[in-house]
Amino acid sequence: MIILDLEWNRSYDKNPLNEILQIGAVRVGVIGGPILDTFSVFIRPTIHKRFDPGARKLPELQASVQSTVEFPAALEAFRTWCGGETVFAAWGGGDDFKALRQNCEYWKIPPVPVETVQDLQMAFSYLVGTSQQVALWRAVEYCGLPDIFDFHNALCDAVYTAVVAQWLTPEALSYRPPKRETVRRLPSPHLSKLPFSKQPRRKVGPMSAPADVLNAKAARQPVCPICGRVGSVSRWSFTRPKGKAVPLVYYAVFRCREHGRFLCRLTLATQKDGAWIGRRSVPVITPELMREYEAARQDGVHACRSGKKKTRRSRP
Structure with missing residues:
Protein backbone atom coordinates (compact mmCIF):
# COMPACT_ATOMS: atom_id res chain seq x y z
CA MET A 1 0.00 0.00 0.00
CA ILE A 2 1.14 3.54 -0.85
CA ILE A 3 0.28 6.51 1.39
CA LEU A 4 0.37 9.59 -0.85
CA ASP A 5 0.55 13.32 -0.23
CA LEU A 6 0.90 16.20 -2.69
CA GLU A 7 1.66 19.90 -2.48
CA TRP A 8 0.49 22.19 -5.25
CA ASN A 9 -0.05 25.74 -6.43
CA ARG A 10 -3.78 26.34 -6.67
CA SER A 11 -5.20 27.72 -9.87
CA TYR A 12 -5.86 31.48 -9.87
CA ASP A 13 -5.83 32.32 -13.60
CA LYS A 14 -7.61 31.07 -16.71
CA ASN A 15 -5.90 27.69 -16.48
CA PRO A 16 -7.99 25.66 -13.97
CA LEU A 17 -5.10 23.44 -12.92
CA ASN A 18 -3.70 22.87 -9.44
CA GLU A 19 -0.05 22.54 -10.44
CA ILE A 20 1.73 19.88 -8.39
CA LEU A 21 4.96 21.09 -6.75
CA GLN A 22 5.90 17.99 -4.74
CA ILE A 23 4.99 14.31 -4.64
CA GLY A 24 5.64 12.56 -1.35
CA ALA A 25 4.76 8.99 -0.43
CA VAL A 26 5.58 6.11 1.87
CA ARG A 27 5.12 2.38 1.39
CA VAL A 28 3.57 0.19 4.11
CA GLY A 29 2.58 -3.44 4.18
CA VAL A 30 -0.74 -2.69 5.87
CA ILE A 31 -2.38 0.41 7.33
CA GLY A 32 -0.76 1.05 10.69
CA GLY A 33 2.28 -1.04 9.80
CA PRO A 34 5.89 0.18 9.71
CA ILE A 35 7.16 2.36 6.87
CA LEU A 36 9.05 0.21 4.38
CA ASP A 37 10.22 2.85 1.91
CA THR A 38 9.82 6.54 1.08
CA PHE A 39 9.59 8.68 -2.05
CA SER A 40 9.87 12.43 -2.59
CA VAL A 41 10.39 14.62 -5.63
CA PHE A 42 10.17 18.40 -5.99
CA ILE A 43 8.76 19.62 -9.31
CA ARG A 44 9.70 22.80 -11.11
CA PRO A 45 6.59 25.01 -11.64
CA THR A 46 6.06 25.93 -15.29
CA ILE A 47 2.32 26.64 -15.68
CA HIS A 48 1.24 29.51 -13.39
CA LYS A 49 3.27 32.73 -13.21
CA ARG A 50 2.57 33.38 -9.53
CA PHE A 51 2.05 31.37 -6.38
CA ASP A 52 -1.21 31.43 -4.46
CA PRO A 53 -1.07 32.37 -0.72
CA GLY A 54 -1.05 28.74 0.37
CA ALA A 55 1.83 27.81 -1.94
CA ARG A 56 3.86 30.80 -0.78
CA LYS A 57 3.75 29.41 2.79
CA LEU A 58 5.10 25.97 1.83
CA PRO A 59 8.28 25.32 3.85
CA GLU A 60 10.03 23.73 0.87
CA LEU A 61 8.79 26.04 -1.90
CA GLN A 62 12.32 27.02 -2.92
CA ALA A 63 13.18 23.35 -3.42
CA SER A 64 10.49 23.25 -6.12
CA VAL A 65 11.54 26.58 -7.64
CA GLN A 66 15.15 25.40 -7.90
CA SER A 67 14.27 21.90 -9.12
CA THR A 68 15.15 20.87 -12.69
CA VAL A 69 12.51 18.09 -12.70
CA GLU A 70 9.28 18.72 -14.61
CA PHE A 71 6.06 16.85 -13.92
CA PRO A 72 6.34 14.11 -16.62
CA ALA A 73 9.75 12.99 -15.33
CA ALA A 74 8.58 13.22 -11.71
CA LEU A 75 5.52 11.09 -12.42
CA GLU A 76 7.57 8.48 -14.26
CA ALA A 77 9.92 8.24 -11.28
CA PHE A 78 6.91 7.88 -8.96
CA ARG A 79 5.33 5.26 -11.23
CA THR A 80 8.56 3.23 -11.19
CA TRP A 81 8.82 3.52 -7.41
CA CYS A 82 5.21 2.33 -6.96
CA GLY A 83 6.15 -0.88 -8.78
CA GLY A 84 2.62 -1.62 -9.98
CA GLU A 85 0.96 -0.99 -6.59
CA THR A 86 -2.67 0.09 -7.08
CA VAL A 87 -3.88 0.34 -3.45
CA PHE A 88 -3.44 3.82 -1.99
CA ALA A 89 -4.31 5.79 1.12
CA ALA A 90 -4.21 9.50 1.92
CA TRP A 91 -5.24 12.05 4.53
CA GLY A 92 -8.46 12.89 2.68
CA GLY A 93 -9.62 10.62 -0.08
CA GLY A 94 -10.11 12.72 -3.16
CA ASP A 95 -8.26 15.99 -3.69
CA ASP A 96 -4.74 14.61 -4.13
CA PHE A 97 -5.81 11.97 -6.63
CA LYS A 98 -7.99 14.44 -8.54
CA ALA A 99 -5.02 16.82 -8.82
CA LEU A 100 -2.81 13.93 -9.94
CA ARG A 101 -5.25 13.01 -12.73
CA GLN A 102 -5.61 16.63 -13.83
CA ASN A 103 -1.85 17.11 -14.10
CA CYS A 104 -1.53 13.90 -16.10
CA GLU A 105 -4.27 15.09 -18.48
CA TYR A 106 -2.56 18.46 -18.87
CA TRP A 107 0.75 16.85 -19.80
CA LYS A 108 -1.02 14.15 -21.86
CA ILE A 109 0.61 11.24 -20.04
CA PRO A 110 -1.01 8.08 -18.63
CA PRO A 111 -1.98 8.36 -14.95
CA VAL A 112 -0.71 6.07 -12.21
CA PRO A 113 -3.26 3.24 -11.95
CA VAL A 114 -5.33 3.56 -8.78
CA GLU A 115 -7.86 0.88 -7.88
CA THR A 116 -8.74 1.77 -4.28
CA VAL A 117 -8.14 4.74 -2.01
CA GLN A 118 -8.50 4.60 1.78
CA ASP A 119 -9.46 7.96 3.31
CA LEU A 120 -7.54 7.97 6.59
CA GLN A 121 -8.84 11.40 7.56
CA MET A 122 -12.44 10.15 7.48
CA ALA A 123 -11.44 7.10 9.53
CA PHE A 124 -9.73 9.27 12.12
CA SER A 125 -12.74 11.61 12.36
CA TYR A 126 -14.93 8.59 13.05
CA LEU A 127 -12.44 7.31 15.62
CA VAL A 128 -12.60 10.54 17.67
CA GLY A 129 -16.36 10.93 17.21
CA THR A 130 -16.71 13.93 14.90
CA SER A 131 -18.20 14.45 11.46
CA GLN A 132 -15.80 17.33 10.85
CA GLN A 133 -12.55 16.92 8.94
CA VAL A 134 -9.62 16.81 11.35
CA ALA A 135 -6.47 18.58 10.18
CA LEU A 136 -3.39 16.36 10.07
CA TRP A 137 -1.45 18.54 12.53
CA ARG A 138 -4.32 18.29 15.01
CA ALA A 139 -4.42 14.50 14.64
CA VAL A 140 -0.68 14.41 15.34
CA GLU A 141 -1.28 16.50 18.45
CA TYR A 142 -4.18 14.25 19.51
CA CYS A 143 -1.99 11.14 19.26
CA GLY A 144 0.78 12.78 21.28
CA LEU A 145 3.34 12.48 18.47
CA PRO A 146 6.44 14.71 18.57
CA ASP A 147 6.23 17.66 16.17
CA ILE A 148 9.67 17.16 14.59
CA PHE A 149 8.93 17.53 10.86
CA ASP A 150 7.58 20.39 8.77
CA PHE A 151 3.88 20.10 7.96
CA HIS A 152 2.97 20.79 4.31
CA ASN A 153 6.05 18.99 3.12
CA ALA A 154 4.52 16.12 1.12
CA LEU A 155 6.92 13.46 2.38
CA CYS A 156 6.68 14.60 6.01
CA ASP A 157 2.87 14.67 5.81
CA ALA A 158 2.87 11.15 4.33
CA VAL A 159 5.09 9.97 7.21
CA TYR A 160 2.82 11.63 9.79
CA THR A 161 -0.23 10.02 8.13
CA ALA A 162 1.37 6.58 8.26
CA VAL A 163 2.18 6.95 11.97
CA VAL A 164 -1.26 8.36 12.90
CA ALA A 165 -2.78 5.36 11.09
CA GLN A 166 -1.48 3.15 13.92
CA TRP A 167 -4.32 4.55 16.06
CA LEU A 168 -7.05 3.56 13.57
CA THR A 169 -9.25 0.61 14.41
CA PRO A 170 -10.80 -1.82 11.89
CA GLU A 171 -14.18 -0.29 12.73
CA ALA A 172 -12.94 3.21 11.87
CA LEU A 173 -11.28 2.05 8.65
CA SER A 174 -14.47 0.35 7.47
CA TYR A 175 -16.73 3.32 8.26
CA ARG A 176 -18.54 4.92 5.32
CA PRO A 177 -20.84 7.93 5.74
CA PRO A 178 -24.54 7.46 4.92
CA LYS A 179 -25.29 8.46 1.33
CA ARG A 180 -28.79 9.82 1.85
CA GLU A 181 -28.78 11.62 5.14
CA THR A 182 -29.34 15.36 5.34
CA VAL A 183 -27.77 15.57 8.80
CA ARG A 184 -24.90 13.21 9.42
CA ARG A 185 -24.88 11.79 12.94
CA LEU A 186 -22.07 9.52 14.02
CA PRO A 187 -22.84 6.64 16.39
CA SER A 188 -22.17 7.28 20.04
CA PRO A 189 -18.58 6.39 20.91
CA HIS A 190 -18.13 3.25 23.00
CA LEU A 191 -16.79 4.41 26.35
CA SER A 192 -14.49 2.26 28.45
CA LYS A 193 -16.25 0.11 31.04
CA LEU A 194 -13.14 -0.29 33.18
CA PRO A 195 -13.67 0.89 36.76
CA PHE A 196 -11.66 3.79 38.15
CA SER A 197 -11.68 5.87 41.32
CA LYS A 198 -13.13 9.36 41.55
CA GLN A 199 -10.85 11.82 39.79
CA PRO A 200 -9.88 15.28 41.08
CA ARG A 201 -11.08 18.34 39.23
Missing part, protein backbone atom coordinates in the same frame (compact mmCIF):
# COMPACT_ATOMS: atom_id res chain seq x y z
CA ARG A 202 -8.37 20.42 37.53
CA LYS A 203 -8.55 24.20 37.46
CA VAL A 204 -8.15 25.98 34.09
CA GLY A 205 -7.62 29.73 34.09
CA PRO A 206 -8.51 32.37 35.00
CA MET A 207 -8.84 33.72 31.47
CA SER A 208 -10.51 36.66 29.81
CA ALA A 209 -13.12 34.79 27.74
CA PRO A 210 -14.92 31.42 27.75
CA ALA A 211 -13.34 30.44 24.43
CA ASP A 212 -9.88 30.96 25.93
CA VAL A 213 -10.69 28.41 28.63
CA LEU A 214 -12.08 25.90 26.11
CA ASN A 215 -9.03 26.27 23.86
CA ALA A 216 -6.49 26.19 26.67
CA LYS A 217 -3.98 23.35 26.63
CA ALA A 218 -4.80 22.60 30.28
CA ALA A 219 -8.44 22.04 29.29
CA ARG A 220 -7.74 20.02 26.16
CA GLN A 221 -5.36 17.47 27.70
CA PRO A 222 -7.24 15.26 30.18
CA VAL A 223 -5.46 12.18 31.44
CA CYS A 224 -6.54 8.56 31.48
CA PRO A 225 -8.02 7.88 34.95
CA ILE A 226 -6.35 4.46 35.01
CA CYS A 227 -2.80 4.94 33.73
CA GLY A 228 -2.40 8.73 33.61
CA ARG A 229 -1.62 8.82 29.87
CA VAL A 230 -2.34 12.28 28.45
CA GLY A 231 -5.24 12.47 25.99
CA SER A 232 -6.42 15.21 23.67
CA VAL A 233 -9.69 17.04 23.05
CA SER A 234 -10.31 18.66 19.67
CA ARG A 235 -13.92 19.76 20.20
CA TRP A 236 -16.45 20.30 22.99
CA SER A 237 -20.15 19.53 22.82
CA PHE A 238 -22.66 21.61 24.75
CA THR A 239 -26.36 22.22 25.24
CA ARG A 240 -27.49 25.77 24.51
CA PRO A 241 -28.79 27.22 27.79
CA LYS A 242 -32.10 29.01 28.10
CA GLY A 243 -31.79 32.58 29.29
CA LYS A 244 -27.97 32.50 29.38
CA ALA A 245 -25.51 33.79 26.82
CA VAL A 246 -22.78 31.22 27.47
CA PRO A 247 -23.10 27.47 28.11
CA LEU A 248 -21.49 26.54 31.40
CA VAL A 249 -21.05 22.78 30.94
CA TYR A 250 -19.13 21.13 28.07
CA TYR A 251 -18.41 17.50 27.20
CA ALA A 252 -15.81 15.72 25.08
CA VAL A 253 -14.51 12.21 24.52
CA PHE A 254 -10.81 11.43 24.58
CA ARG A 255 -9.01 8.17 24.02
CA CYS A 256 -6.30 6.29 25.87
CA ARG A 257 -4.57 3.92 23.51
CA GLU A 258 -4.45 1.19 26.16
CA HIS A 259 -7.70 1.64 28.12
CA GLY A 260 -10.17 3.05 25.58
CA ARG A 261 -12.38 6.16 25.51
CA PHE A 262 -13.41 8.29 28.46
CA LEU A 263 -15.76 11.22 28.93
CA CYS A 264 -14.32 14.60 29.92
CA ARG A 265 -16.44 17.36 31.43
CA LEU A 266 -15.53 21.03 31.66
CA THR A 267 -17.57 23.50 33.70
CA LEU A 268 -17.19 27.28 33.43
CA ALA A 269 -17.72 29.99 36.03
CA THR A 270 -17.00 33.71 36.32
CA GLN A 271 -15.05 35.42 39.05
CA LYS A 272 -15.86 38.76 40.64
CA ASP A 273 -13.41 40.54 38.35
CA GLY A 274 -15.14 39.14 35.26
CA ALA A 275 -12.47 36.55 34.45
CA TRP A 276 -13.48 33.00 33.49
CA ILE A 277 -12.23 29.80 35.09
CA GLY A 278 -12.85 26.19 34.16
CA ARG A 279 -12.94 22.95 36.11
CA ARG A 280 -11.96 19.88 34.08
CA SER A 281 -12.85 16.39 35.27
CA VAL A 282 -13.11 12.80 34.10
CA PRO A 283 -16.35 11.69 35.78
CA VAL A 284 -17.56 8.20 36.51
CA ILE A 285 -20.25 7.33 33.96
CA THR A 286 -23.85 7.30 35.14
CA PRO A 287 -27.07 7.01 33.09
CA GLU A 288 -27.91 10.64 33.87
CA LEU A 289 -24.48 11.81 32.75
CA MET A 290 -24.80 9.88 29.46
CA ARG A 291 -28.19 11.50 28.79
CA GLU A 292 -26.64 14.92 29.31
CA TYR A 293 -23.72 14.05 27.02
CA GLU A 294 -25.98 12.70 24.26
CA ALA A 295 -28.13 15.86 24.40
CA ALA A 296 -24.98 17.96 24.07
CA ARG A 297 -23.75 15.87 21.11
CA GLN A 298 -26.91 16.68 19.21
CA ASP A 299 -26.83 20.41 19.99
CA GLY A 300 -23.76 22.68 19.90
CA VAL A 301 -20.10 22.19 19.06
CA HIS A 302 -17.03 24.26 19.90
CA ALA A 303 -14.07 23.34 17.68
CA CYS A 304 -10.88 24.00 19.63
CA ARG A 305 -8.12 26.24 18.41
CA SER A 306 -4.61 26.11 19.75
CA GLY A 307 -4.49 29.86 20.37
CA LYS A 308 -1.22 30.40 18.53
CA LYS A 309 -0.14 30.23 14.96
CA LYS A 310 1.53 26.97 13.98
CA THR A 311 5.22 27.61 13.51
CA ARG A 312 7.40 25.85 10.97
CA ARG A 313 10.81 24.58 11.85
CA SER A 314 13.52 25.59 9.46
CA ARG A 315 16.09 23.00 8.57
CA PRO A 316 19.76 23.69 9.17
Whole structure:
Protein backbone atom coordinates (compact mmCIF):
# COMPACT_ATOMS: atom_id res chain seq x y z
CA MET A 1 0.00 0.00 0.00
CA ILE A 2 1.14 3.54 -0.85
CA ILE A 3 0.28 6.51 1.39
CA LEU A 4 0.37 9.59 -0.85
CA ASP A 5 0.55 13.32 -0.23
CA LEU A 6 0.90 16.20 -2.69
CA GLU A 7 1.66 19.90 -2.48
CA TRP A 8 0.49 22.19 -5.25
CA ASN A 9 -0.05 25.74 -6.43
CA ARG A 10 -3.78 26.34 -6.67
CA SER A 11 -5.20 27.72 -9.87
CA TYR A 12 -5.86 31.48 -9.87
CA ASP A 13 -5.83 32.32 -13.60
CA LYS A 14 -7.61 31.07 -16.71
CA ASN A 15 -5.90 27.69 -16.48
CA PRO A 16 -7.99 25.66 -13.97
CA LEU A 17 -5.10 23.44 -12.92
CA ASN A 18 -3.70 22.87 -9.44
CA GLU A 19 -0.05 22.54 -10.44
CA ILE A 20 1.73 19.88 -8.39
CA LEU A 21 4.96 21.09 -6.75
CA GLN A 22 5.90 17.99 -4.74
CA ILE A 23 4.99 14.31 -4.64
CA GLY A 24 5.64 12.56 -1.35
CA ALA A 25 4.76 8.99 -0.43
CA VAL A 26 5.58 6.11 1.87
CA ARG A 27 5.12 2.38 1.39
CA VAL A 28 3.57 0.19 4.11
CA GLY A 29 2.58 -3.44 4.18
CA VAL A 30 -0.74 -2.69 5.87
CA ILE A 31 -2.38 0.41 7.33
CA GLY A 32 -0.76 1.05 10.69
CA GLY A 33 2.28 -1.04 9.80
CA PRO A 34 5.89 0.18 9.71
CA ILE A 35 7.16 2.36 6.87
CA LEU A 36 9.05 0.21 4.38
CA ASP A 37 10.22 2.85 1.91
CA THR A 38 9.82 6.54 1.08
CA PHE A 39 9.59 8.68 -2.05
CA SER A 40 9.87 12.43 -2.59
CA VAL A 41 10.39 14.62 -5.63
CA PHE A 42 10.17 18.40 -5.99
CA ILE A 43 8.76 19.62 -9.31
CA ARG A 44 9.70 22.80 -11.11
CA PRO A 45 6.59 25.01 -11.64
CA THR A 46 6.06 25.93 -15.29
CA ILE A 47 2.32 26.64 -15.68
CA HIS A 48 1.24 29.51 -13.39
CA LYS A 49 3.27 32.73 -13.21
CA ARG A 50 2.57 33.38 -9.53
CA PHE A 51 2.05 31.37 -6.38
CA ASP A 52 -1.21 31.43 -4.46
CA PRO A 53 -1.07 32.37 -0.72
CA GLY A 54 -1.05 28.74 0.37
CA ALA A 55 1.83 27.81 -1.94
CA ARG A 56 3.86 30.80 -0.78
CA LYS A 57 3.75 29.41 2.79
CA LEU A 58 5.10 25.97 1.83
CA PRO A 59 8.28 25.32 3.85
CA GLU A 60 10.03 23.73 0.87
CA LEU A 61 8.79 26.04 -1.90
CA GLN A 62 12.32 27.02 -2.92
CA ALA A 63 13.18 23.35 -3.42
CA SER A 64 10.49 23.25 -6.12
CA VAL A 65 11.54 26.58 -7.64
CA GLN A 66 15.15 25.40 -7.90
CA SER A 67 14.27 21.90 -9.12
CA THR A 68 15.15 20.87 -12.69
CA VAL A 69 12.51 18.09 -12.70
CA GLU A 70 9.28 18.72 -14.61
CA PHE A 71 6.06 16.85 -13.92
CA PRO A 72 6.34 14.11 -16.62
CA ALA A 73 9.75 12.99 -15.33
CA ALA A 74 8.58 13.22 -11.71
CA LEU A 75 5.52 11.09 -12.42
CA GLU A 76 7.57 8.48 -14.26
CA ALA A 77 9.92 8.24 -11.28
CA PHE A 78 6.91 7.88 -8.96
CA ARG A 79 5.33 5.26 -11.23
CA THR A 80 8.56 3.23 -11.19
CA TRP A 81 8.82 3.52 -7.41
CA CYS A 82 5.21 2.33 -6.96
CA GLY A 83 6.15 -0.88 -8.78
CA GLY A 84 2.62 -1.62 -9.98
CA GLU A 85 0.96 -0.99 -6.59
CA THR A 86 -2.67 0.09 -7.08
CA VAL A 87 -3.88 0.34 -3.45
CA PHE A 88 -3.44 3.82 -1.99
CA ALA A 89 -4.31 5.79 1.12
CA ALA A 90 -4.21 9.50 1.92
CA TRP A 91 -5.24 12.05 4.53
CA GLY A 92 -8.46 12.89 2.68
CA GLY A 93 -9.62 10.62 -0.08
CA GLY A 94 -10.11 12.72 -3.16
CA ASP A 95 -8.26 15.99 -3.69
CA ASP A 96 -4.74 14.61 -4.13
CA PHE A 97 -5.81 11.97 -6.63
CA LYS A 98 -7.99 14.44 -8.54
CA ALA A 99 -5.02 16.82 -8.82
CA LEU A 100 -2.81 13.93 -9.94
CA ARG A 101 -5.25 13.01 -12.73
CA GLN A 102 -5.61 16.63 -13.83
CA ASN A 103 -1.85 17.11 -14.10
CA CYS A 104 -1.53 13.90 -16.10
CA GLU A 105 -4.27 15.09 -18.48
CA TYR A 106 -2.56 18.46 -18.87
CA TRP A 107 0.75 16.85 -19.80
CA LYS A 108 -1.02 14.15 -21.86
CA ILE A 109 0.61 11.24 -20.04
CA PRO A 110 -1.01 8.08 -18.63
CA PRO A 111 -1.98 8.36 -14.95
CA VAL A 112 -0.71 6.07 -12.21
CA PRO A 113 -3.26 3.24 -11.95
CA VAL A 114 -5.33 3.56 -8.78
CA GLU A 115 -7.86 0.88 -7.88
CA THR A 116 -8.74 1.77 -4.28
CA VAL A 117 -8.14 4.74 -2.01
CA GLN A 118 -8.50 4.60 1.78
CA ASP A 119 -9.46 7.96 3.31
CA LEU A 120 -7.54 7.97 6.59
CA GLN A 121 -8.84 11.40 7.56
CA MET A 122 -12.44 10.15 7.48
CA ALA A 123 -11.44 7.10 9.53
CA PHE A 124 -9.73 9.27 12.12
CA SER A 125 -12.74 11.61 12.36
CA TYR A 126 -14.93 8.59 13.05
CA LEU A 127 -12.44 7.31 15.62
CA VAL A 128 -12.60 10.54 17.67
CA GLY A 129 -16.36 10.93 17.21
CA THR A 130 -16.71 13.93 14.90
CA SER A 131 -18.20 14.45 11.46
CA GLN A 132 -15.80 17.33 10.85
CA GLN A 133 -12.55 16.92 8.94
CA VAL A 134 -9.62 16.81 11.35
CA ALA A 135 -6.47 18.58 10.18
CA LEU A 136 -3.39 16.36 10.07
CA TRP A 137 -1.45 18.54 12.53
CA ARG A 138 -4.32 18.29 15.01
CA ALA A 139 -4.42 14.50 14.64
CA VAL A 140 -0.68 14.41 15.34
CA GLU A 141 -1.28 16.50 18.45
CA TYR A 142 -4.18 14.25 19.51
CA CYS A 143 -1.99 11.14 19.26
CA GLY A 144 0.78 12.78 21.28
CA LEU A 145 3.34 12.48 18.47
CA PRO A 146 6.44 14.71 18.57
CA ASP A 147 6.23 17.66 16.17
CA ILE A 148 9.67 17.16 14.59
CA PHE A 149 8.93 17.53 10.86
CA ASP A 150 7.58 20.39 8.77
CA PHE A 151 3.88 20.10 7.96
CA HIS A 152 2.97 20.79 4.31
CA ASN A 153 6.05 18.99 3.12
CA ALA A 154 4.52 16.12 1.12
CA LEU A 155 6.92 13.46 2.38
CA CYS A 156 6.68 14.60 6.01
CA ASP A 157 2.87 14.67 5.81
CA ALA A 158 2.87 11.15 4.33
CA VAL A 159 5.09 9.97 7.21
CA TYR A 160 2.82 11.63 9.79
CA THR A 161 -0.23 10.02 8.13
CA ALA A 162 1.37 6.58 8.26
CA VAL A 163 2.18 6.95 11.97
CA VAL A 164 -1.26 8.36 12.90
CA ALA A 165 -2.78 5.36 11.09
CA GLN A 166 -1.48 3.15 13.92
CA TRP A 167 -4.32 4.55 16.06
CA LEU A 168 -7.05 3.56 13.57
CA THR A 169 -9.25 0.61 14.41
CA PRO A 170 -10.80 -1.82 11.89
CA GLU A 171 -14.18 -0.29 12.73
CA ALA A 172 -12.94 3.21 11.87
CA LEU A 173 -11.28 2.05 8.65
CA SER A 174 -14.47 0.35 7.47
CA TYR A 175 -16.73 3.32 8.26
CA ARG A 176 -18.54 4.92 5.32
CA PRO A 177 -20.84 7.93 5.74
CA PRO A 178 -24.54 7.46 4.92
CA LYS A 179 -25.29 8.46 1.33
CA ARG A 180 -28.79 9.82 1.85
CA GLU A 181 -28.78 11.62 5.14
CA THR A 182 -29.34 15.36 5.34
CA VAL A 183 -27.77 15.57 8.80
CA ARG A 184 -24.90 13.21 9.42
CA ARG A 185 -24.88 11.79 12.94
CA LEU A 186 -22.07 9.52 14.02
CA PRO A 187 -22.84 6.64 16.39
CA SER A 188 -22.17 7.28 20.04
CA PRO A 189 -18.58 6.39 20.91
CA HIS A 190 -18.13 3.25 23.00
CA LEU A 191 -16.79 4.41 26.35
CA SER A 192 -14.49 2.26 28.45
CA LYS A 193 -16.25 0.11 31.04
CA LEU A 194 -13.14 -0.29 33.18
CA PRO A 195 -13.67 0.89 36.76
CA PHE A 196 -11.66 3.79 38.15
CA SER A 197 -11.68 5.87 41.32
CA LYS A 198 -13.13 9.36 41.55
CA GLN A 199 -10.85 11.82 39.79
CA PRO A 200 -9.88 15.28 41.08
CA ARG A 201 -11.08 18.34 39.23
CA ARG A 202 -8.37 20.42 37.53
CA LYS A 203 -8.55 24.20 37.46
CA VAL A 204 -8.15 25.98 34.09
CA GLY A 205 -7.62 29.73 34.09
CA PRO A 206 -8.51 32.37 35.00
CA MET A 207 -8.84 33.72 31.47
CA SER A 208 -10.51 36.66 29.81
CA ALA A 209 -13.12 34.79 27.74
CA PRO A 210 -14.92 31.42 27.75
CA ALA A 211 -13.34 30.44 24.43
CA ASP A 212 -9.88 30.96 25.93
CA VAL A 213 -10.69 28.41 28.63
CA LEU A 214 -12.08 25.90 26.11
CA ASN A 215 -9.03 26.27 23.86
CA ALA A 216 -6.49 26.19 26.67
CA LYS A 217 -3.98 23.35 26.63
CA ALA A 218 -4.80 22.60 30.28
CA ALA A 219 -8.44 22.04 29.29
CA ARG A 220 -7.74 20.02 26.16
CA GLN A 221 -5.36 17.47 27.70
CA PRO A 222 -7.24 15.26 30.18
CA VAL A 223 -5.46 12.18 31.44
CA CYS A 224 -6.54 8.56 31.48
CA PRO A 225 -8.02 7.88 34.95
CA ILE A 226 -6.35 4.46 35.01
CA CYS A 227 -2.80 4.94 33.73
CA GLY A 228 -2.40 8.73 33.61
CA ARG A 229 -1.62 8.82 29.87
CA VAL A 230 -2.34 12.28 28.45
CA GLY A 231 -5.24 12.47 25.99
CA SER A 232 -6.42 15.21 23.67
CA VAL A 233 -9.69 17.04 23.05
CA SER A 234 -10.31 18.66 19.67
CA ARG A 235 -13.92 19.76 20.20
CA TRP A 236 -16.45 20.30 22.99
CA SER A 237 -20.15 19.53 22.82
CA PHE A 238 -22.66 21.61 24.75
CA THR A 239 -26.36 22.22 25.24
CA ARG A 240 -27.49 25.77 24.51
CA PRO A 241 -28.79 27.22 27.79
CA LYS A 242 -32.10 29.01 28.10
CA GLY A 243 -31.79 32.58 29.29
CA LYS A 244 -27.97 32.50 29.38
CA ALA A 245 -25.51 33.79 26.82
CA VAL A 246 -22.78 31.22 27.47
CA PRO A 247 -23.10 27.47 28.11
CA LEU A 248 -21.49 26.54 31.40
CA VAL A 249 -21.05 22.78 30.94
CA TYR A 250 -19.13 21.13 28.07
CA TYR A 251 -18.41 17.50 27.20
CA ALA A 252 -15.81 15.72 25.08
CA VAL A 253 -14.51 12.21 24.52
CA PHE A 254 -10.81 11.43 24.58
CA ARG A 255 -9.01 8.17 24.02
CA CYS A 256 -6.30 6.29 25.87
CA ARG A 257 -4.57 3.92 23.51
CA GLU A 258 -4.45 1.19 26.16
CA HIS A 259 -7.70 1.64 28.12
CA GLY A 260 -10.17 3.05 25.58
CA ARG A 261 -12.38 6.16 25.51
CA PHE A 262 -13.41 8.29 28.46
CA LEU A 263 -15.76 11.22 28.93
CA CYS A 264 -14.32 14.60 29.92
CA ARG A 265 -16.44 17.36 31.43
CA LEU A 266 -15.53 21.03 31.66
CA THR A 267 -17.57 23.50 33.70
CA LEU A 268 -17.19 27.28 33.43
CA ALA A 269 -17.72 29.99 36.03
CA THR A 270 -17.00 33.71 36.32
CA GLN A 271 -15.05 35.42 39.05
CA LYS A 272 -15.86 38.76 40.64
CA ASP A 273 -13.41 40.54 38.35
CA GLY A 274 -15.14 39.14 35.26
CA ALA A 275 -12.47 36.55 34.45
CA TRP A 276 -13.48 33.00 33.49
CA ILE A 277 -12.23 29.80 35.09
CA GLY A 278 -12.85 26.19 34.16
CA ARG A 279 -12.94 22.95 36.11
CA ARG A 280 -11.96 19.88 34.08
CA SER A 281 -12.85 16.39 35.27
CA VAL A 282 -13.11 12.80 34.10
CA PRO A 283 -16.35 11.69 35.78
CA VAL A 284 -17.56 8.20 36.51
CA ILE A 285 -20.25 7.33 33.96
CA THR A 286 -23.85 7.30 35.14
CA PRO A 287 -27.07 7.01 33.09
CA GLU A 288 -27.91 10.64 33.87
CA LEU A 289 -24.48 11.81 32.75
CA MET A 290 -24.80 9.88 29.46
CA ARG A 291 -28.19 11.50 28.79
CA GLU A 292 -26.64 14.92 29.31
CA TYR A 293 -23.72 14.05 27.02
CA GLU A 294 -25.98 12.70 24.26
CA ALA A 295 -28.13 15.86 24.40
CA ALA A 296 -24.98 17.96 24.07
CA ARG A 297 -23.75 15.87 21.11
CA GLN A 298 -26.91 16.68 19.21
CA ASP A 299 -26.83 20.41 19.99
CA GLY A 300 -23.76 22.68 19.90
CA VAL A 301 -20.10 22.19 19.06
CA HIS A 302 -17.03 24.26 19.90
CA ALA A 303 -14.07 23.34 17.68
CA CYS A 304 -10.88 24.00 19.63
CA ARG A 305 -8.12 26.24 18.41
CA SER A 306 -4.61 26.11 19.75
CA GLY A 307 -4.49 29.86 20.37
CA LYS A 308 -1.22 30.40 18.53
CA LYS A 309 -0.14 30.23 14.96
CA LYS A 310 1.53 26.97 13.98
CA THR A 311 5.22 27.61 13.51
CA ARG A 312 7.40 25.85 10.97
CA ARG A 313 10.81 24.58 11.85
CA SER A 314 13.52 25.59 9.46
CA ARG A 315 16.09 23.00 8.57
CA PRO A 316 19.76 23.69 9.17
